[in-house]
Amino acid sequence: MFSTLAEFQIVANKAAEIEKQCAAKKLSEEVKNRQLQSLTIANGSRVEDYALAFTLPCHDDIELIQGGKDREVLLENAQDYVDLVLHFTFHETVKLQVQAFRKGFNAIFPIASLAPFTHSSSQDGELEAMVCGSRCSDAEWQNREELLKHIAPDHGYTRQSEQYLHFIRYITELEPDRRPGFLKFLTGSKRLPLGGFKGLSPLLTLVLKRESPGQHPDQILPSVMACQNYVKSPRYSSYAVLKARFDYAAREGQ
Numbered sequence: 001m002f003s004t005l006a007e008f009q010i011v012a013n014k015a016a017e018i019e020k021q022c023a024a025k026k027l028s029e030e031v032k033n034r035q036l037q038s039l040t041i042a043n044g045s046r047v048e049d050y051a052l053a054f055t056l057p058c059h060d061d062i063e064l065i066q067g068g069k070d071r072e073v074l075l076e077n078a079q080d081y082v083d084l085v086l087h088f089t090f091h092e093t094v095k096l097q098v099q100a101f102r103k104g105f106n107a108i109f110p111i112a113s114l115a116p117f118t119h120s121s122s123q124d125g126e127l128e129a130m131v132c133g134s135r136c137s138d139a140e141w142q143n144r145e146e147l148l149k150h151i152a153p154d155h156g157y158t159r160q161s162e163q164y165l166h167f168i169r170y171i172t173e174l175e176p177d178r179r180p181g182f183l184k185f186l187t188g189s190k191r192l193p194l195g196g197f198k199g200l201s202p203l204l205t206l207v208l209k210r211e212s213p214g215q216h217p218d219q220i221l222p223s224v225m226a227c228q229n230y231v232k233s234p235r236y237s238s239y240a241v242l243k244a245r246f247d248y249a250a251r252e253g254q
Helices: 002-023 027-035 077-092 094-108 111-118 124-134 140-143 144-150 162-173 175-185 239-252
Strands: 059-063 151-154 204-208 221-224 230-233
Touching: 002 027, 002 077, 002 221, 027 230, 059 124, 077 144, 094 111, 094 144, 124 230, 140 144, 162 230, 162 239, 175 221, 175 239, 230 239
Parallel strands: 151 204, 204 230
Antiparallel strands: 221 230
């Protein structure tokens, strides 16, 4: 169905352009009519050859407009047909499902109770933050002392470990546009919960990732255990190596 609609849309666009050129006196009426008559879709058929009416494709009993069964789809109304089919498919046909969802949701949690979060006096994004988590703010990412409090070392690292301190530095220096991807790599979500890093449960924890015999730590990428908020990192030889490995892992490990 949608491939045919796409073909109809292309033809409708071409017809509109021809009409526009004629209105601008760039084409005579005769040339316009000749060009419109020659418009076909990819398989060489004209819109009229499909013998369609203004009914939902594959559902001849569902009219897109009143009297749609008796209205033929022609080149001059092909755009209307495409618009109506798309509107009915993506709006009208899901109304019942949306209403059923609303009714079920309301039975568990009265929708009226959400009114305070949508009132003009409420803070912008308050409900969104409660449901989806908070957006990344510089205060949450650049406060080293707070990060030291709420990101823990364990299983091979301590708060004095160079690797742990490098990891904290990496977070404070991460550019804002890369924070969502880094978070998704770590936790599976692009946003922090309410409260920022301290709102993670369990806390984000850096643990040692041991290399296999014959491997050098710098050859290993960090990994995560998102269900436990564990970040597994080997002892990289420098901060520059740690940054390069975490940049790559966050970018490619989505």
